[in-house]
Every structure is written in C-alpha cells, then in structure tokens.
Amino acid sequence: MQMQMTDNPQYAALTHNKLASNYTSPDVYKKLSIHIDGIGMCWMIDEQNNIIWHNGATGNYNSYVGFDKLMQTGVVILSNLPPDYKISTTIIGVRLLNELRG
Numbered sequence: 001m002q003m004q005m006t007d008n009p010q011y012a013a014l015t016h017n018k019l020a021s022n023y024t025s026p027d028v029y030k031k032l033s034i035h036i037d038g039i040g041m042c043w044m045i046d047e048q049n050n051i052i053w054h055n056g057a058t059g060n061y062n063s064y065v066g067f068d069k070l071m072q073t074g075v076v077i078l079s080n081l082p083p084d085y086k087i088s089t090t091i092i093g094v095r096l097l098n099e100l101r102g
Contacts, residue, residue, distance in 0.1 A: 001067055004074075005067050016069070018039070035048045051097060053093070055083075060082045062081060062085075063089055
C-alpha cells in the first residue's frame with residue numbers, strides 16, 4: 001500500500017488513472033456512499049470520497065484494499081469468510097477508512 005500511496009515506483013501512479021467511467025454501483029454501495037465513478041488499471045476510483053480501492057473474493061475468502069493518497073491513509077482487510085456473510089469486507093473497509101480520515 002505504501003508503494004501505491006507514494007507512487008514509488010513511479011509506474012504505480014499509472015494504475016490510478018481512470019481508464020473508463022462507470023456510474024453503476026450496486027444498490028447496497030449507493031446506500032452507504034461507496035462509489036465506483038471510474039475504473040483504473042486494477043483499481044476502482046471513488047472520486048466523490050477520494051478513495052482508490054479494490055476488493056475480491058475466492059470461495060470462502062474476501063478482501064478489501066482502499067486508500068486516500070492525499071491523506072496517506074489506507075486500510076487492508078483479509079477475511080476467511082465468504083463475501084455474503086453478514087457484512088462484506090468492502091463495507092467494513094470503507095467505514096474504517098472514513099473513520100481514519102476523520
């Protein structure tokens with residue numbers, strides 16, 4: 001995450017450039033102000049909250065990585081629970097990141 005937030009190496013910054021606009025976030029994300037305004041190389045870009053993030057799930061595992069480059073704050077969550085179990089790591093991650101940013 002440090003590499004992504006500080007753009008060191010410099011090519012890491014290229015992955016944060018918006019390659020496509022996307023204004024179709026799942027309803028549960030919209031209710032919680034989690035936005036997918038654009039998609040970069042490997043990253044979702046939430047322009048409204050100034051967060052770059054990505055999540056993933058395989059079987060009974062679920063993860064979230066999100067950061068705010070301006071504030072140099074980030075969150076990583078790894079879970080051994082499926083993404084539909086109670087609360088997803090994306091929702092927990094965004095909430096923690098927003099709390100850390102004030």
